[in-house]
Amino acid sequence: MHVTQAAIIECADELFYQQGFTHTSFAQIAAKVGISRGNFYHHFKTKDAILDAVIERRLEKTRHMLKAWEGKSNTPAQRVRCFIKILTTNWSSIRLYGCPVGTLSTELGKLDHPQRKHAGEVFTVFKDWLVHQFVAMGQQTLAEEHALHVLAFSQGTATLASTYRDKSFVDREIERMCQWLQSLEKSPAGSHSTKGDR
Template sequence: MSKKATRDEIIAAADDLFYRQGFEKTSFADIAGVVNISRGNFYHHFKTKDEILDAVIEKRLADRQAMMEKWEIEGETPEDRIRSFIDILIVNGEKIKRYGCPIGTLTSELAKLNHAAQGEANKLFTVFRTWLKRQFEMLGREDDADELAMHLLARSQGAATLANAYQDDAFIARELESMYAWLSGCAAGANKRERAEM
């Protein structure tokens, strides 16, 4: 296996373990065990757990960027693309019910630890906020696009947290329908403004 392939495998294993077990509870030995490499070989790639954390955050940012690029290609309208964001609760539903939101759990843990990487981890929310704001602007909601983006981020985080706490599929289904209806209302509001300005 090439040096880059081994490094990528370590990052992928750490990403999964940080999500399932938490950053603090995951040891070098845990990650090395999943990748099936010696500790010496492990240290050849990463000297500290913080270095691995930085690489995991970088990977998560790249993964989210790629996901949003896919939504851009697949979604014909801003409303379609924003729906794709809401659909994360379906796509990752079982994992969210078991472990919570991968971004929310990491940022919360790093905040509790007062960890230096907290600011970097917050970029994971910022990348969604920026993207959602742009979609709401394209939807015709330039004046309150950032407010709408933050509202949807907060609502999806709340739904993910309660999905994890209560394991209630009916609740998740109701929340999704409510978010879809809210989004349709945002789009309808933009259309009314457009007609009024003509």
């Protein structure tokens, strides 16, 4: 990929996250990259084309992150904890802007944008990965339910973190989720239900 094109995608990704897709203009992206509008249009003709590239970048980064967690964590439960604790890892940005995946998916959903399903693929990548981890923990029967429970926790906590900007609340919620996960480790038969655990 051309260096300028990669820079445009990176800057657009950041602006879409901080300002929203709708409120980000070609001019703002071009100014942030430091190129002329003419040079900008040489790489991308429409904002939807940039959006598509941004989503692909996010998918690639997500898969890379999950692969890294696979490499550094010895057990599936440890890998799920990496996901749960991402709220702390990315606290500085989440408290200001929320979750990048959730905010973009919500905005595109409100617009009934044709690329809303493409944006939602990032959630699907996370869900499929989490299902795999729960199956490896012996939770075959409830693996998908557990995966969705973790995703719902992440999105709900990120939203409230952005609303109240209360780090202690986030820490408490993470601790509760880690305790729930530990209870699953002790019961690998898959008998736990997510209902009522919190």
